[in-house]
Amino acid sequence: xxxxxxxxxxxxxxxxxxxxxxxxxxxxxxxxxxxxxxxxxxxxxxxxxxxxxxxxxxxxxxxxxxxxxxxxxxxxxxxxxxxxxxxxxxxxxxxxxxxxxxxxxxxxxxxxxxxxxxxxxxxxxxxxxxxxxxxxxxxxxxxxxxxxxxxxxxxxxxxxxxxxxxxxxxxxxxxxxxxxxxxxxxxxxxxxxxxxxxxxxxxxxxxxxxxxxxxxxxxxxxxxxxxxxxxxxxxxxxxxxxxxxxxxxxxxxxxxxxxxxxxxxxxxxxxxxxxxxxxxxxxxxxxx
Numbered sequence: 001x002x003x004x005x006x007x008x009x010x011x012x013x014x015x016x017x018x019x020x021x022x023x024x025x026x027x028x029x030x031x032x033x034x035x036x037x038x039x040x041x042x043x044x045x046x047x048x049x050x051x052x053x054x055x056x057x058x059x060x061x062x063x064x065x066x067x068x069x070x071x072x073x074x075x076x077x078x079x080x081x082x083x084x085x086x087x088x089x090x091x092x093x094x095x096x097x098x099x100x101x102x103x104x105x106x107x108x109x110x111x112x113x114x115x116x117x118x119x120x121x122x123x124x125x126x127x128x129x130x131x132x133x134x135x136x137x138x139x140x141x142x143x144x145x146x147x148x149x150x151x152x153x154x155x156x157x158x159x160x161x162x163x164x165x166x167x168x169x170x171x172x173x174x175x176x177x178x179x180x181x182x183x184x185x186x187x188x189x190x191x192x193x194x195x196x197x198x199x200x201x202x203x204x205x206x207x208x209x210x211x212x213x214x215x216x217x218x219x220x221x222x223x224x225x226x227x228x229x230x231x232x233x234x235x236x237x238x239x240x241x242x243x244x245x246x247x248x249x250x251x252x253x254x255x256x257x258x259x260x261x262x263x264x265x266x267x268x269x270x271x272x273x274x275x276x277x278x279x280x281x282x283x284x285x286x287x288x
Contacts, residue, residue, distance in 0.1 A: 001078075002078075003035075003078040003079070003081035003082035004031065004035075004082050006038070006078035006079070006082065007034050007035045007037075007038035007039075007078065007079055007082045007083075008034055008038075010037075010038035010041055010042070010079070011034045011037050011038050011041070018037060018245055019037075020244065020248065020272075020275045020276050020278075020279040021241040021242070021244035021245045021248075021279055022034055022037070022241065023276075023279070024240070024241065024244070024279065024283050025138070025241060028086070028089075029090075029137055029138065029139070031082070031086060032083070032086040032089070032090050032092070032137045033134060033137045033138075033241075034082075035079060035082035035083035035086065036083055036092065036130075036133055036134075036137065038078075038079045038082070039079040039080065039083060039097065039100070040100055040130060042063075042077070042079055043060070043063055043100055043101055043104050044104060044126075046059045046060055046063070046104060047104045047107040047108060048171075053108055056108055057108060060101055060104060060105055060108070063101050064098065064101055066080055067080070067094055067097045067098055067101070068094070070083070070084050070094075071084075071087075071094045090133075090136050090137045091136045092133055092136065092137075096129055096132065096133050099125050099129040100125065100126065100129060100130065102125050103122060103125030103126035103129075104126070106122050106125065106126075107173070110122075111172055111173040111174065112174055112178055112188075113175060113176075113177050113178065114177065114178050114179060115177050115178070115179045115180075116177050116180070118177070119161075119175065119177055120154065122175075123153070123154050123157040123158070124150065124153075124154070126157060127153035127154060127156055127157035127160075128149070128150040128153040128154060128157075129153070130153055131149035131150055131152050131153030131156070131242070132146055132149045132150060132153070134149065134241070134242060135148070135149035135235075135239060135242065138238050138239050138240075138241050138242060139235070139238030139239075140235055140238065140239070141234055141235055141238065142232040142234045142235050144230070144232045145231065145232055145235045145239065147230050148227055148228075148230035148231040148232070148235075148239070149242070151223060151226055151227035151230055152224070152227035152228075152242055152246060154223055154227075155220055155223040155224045155226075155227055155246070155249070156245065156246075156249055158216070158219065158220035158223060159220050159249045159250075159252065159253050161175040161176065161216070162213065162216050162217060162220060162253065162256055162260075162263065163252065163253075163256060163263060163267065163268055164263070164267070165191065165213075165263045165264065166194050166263050166264045166265055166266070166267075167267060169191050169192050169193075169194050169264075170194075172192065174188055174191050174192070176191070176212070176216065180212065180215065180216075181212070184208055184209075184211050184212035184215065185208050186205075186208050186209055186212050190205055190209075194264040194265060195264060206261060209260065209261065209264075210260055210261070213256070213257070213260035213263070214257065214260070217253055217256060217257040217260070218257075220253055221250065221253060221254075221257075224246055224249075224250050227246070228243075228246070240282060240283060243282050244278070244279040244282040244283065247278045247279070247281070247282050248270065248275050248278045248279065251270060251274075251278060252268065252269070252270055255268060255270075256268050
């Protein structure tokens with residue numbers, strides 16, 4: 001299997017909404033974003049799929065060395081082999097890949113965030129930097145587009161956090177800030193058990209959880225608006241793939257906001273056909 005086939009399969013298998021936006025890109029840009037996205041998936045899988053933290057640390061250490069070797073002209077993994085021939089063309093630097101690894105490192109060392117600024121620092125590494133690289137690949141011409149990309153990356157990650165409350169709880173992780181749990185009187189043990197404790201008032205828990213999630217969804221939706229307001233006119237056409245992803249993710253977020261209890265016990269998602277339709281509408285109309 002060639003490196004290009006490997007990253008294509010990795011990206012497609014993820015089922016991510018991002019993949020649908022990639023389909024509308026010209027071949028060279030599509031090849032670059034697919035390789036970069038596959039790299040991100042590989043590193044993220046280290047944290048999600050390796051149960052022994054020591055083994056995961058070792059694997060992340062291997063990836064750091066791989067990035068250094070790749071930018072020295074000796075990539076050994078299919079993801080870096082597919083990415084390196086395109087990196088210079090699209091301004092992809094070692095610091096971008098290392099930041100993604102740093103974000104995954106945080107997942108190994110931290111499973112709580114005291115407040116939103118602390119969560120934002122994590123989101124910057126795992127999503128803001130990804131947005132920055134994506135904007136370059138899509139065809140950024142205005143430096144101000146980087147601010148838009150970072151804000152949009154934050155919106156995406158906040159959406160992921162809302163969607164994955166139940167899945168993260170099963171891994172012992174809570175990304176919702178501690179001070180916000182306290183504000184809405186939702187206990188960490190309730191989230192980890194994905195519901196009210198036995199013998200307690202289920203209706204009361206659901207009321208408190210809905211209020212917490214309404215706050216989270218409103219902030220994420222507001223972040224999309226803030227991101228779109230930052231997009232320079234000169235780059236609106238080139239950044240269509242990001243707008244496609246925003247359309248898909250905002251639609252998902254709206255559905256979660258309508259019934260937030262769903263995220264405790266299932267992964268809320270849109271059908272592939274609906275994702276493609278939302279992406280196509282942005283491609284055809286040029287707006288969300």
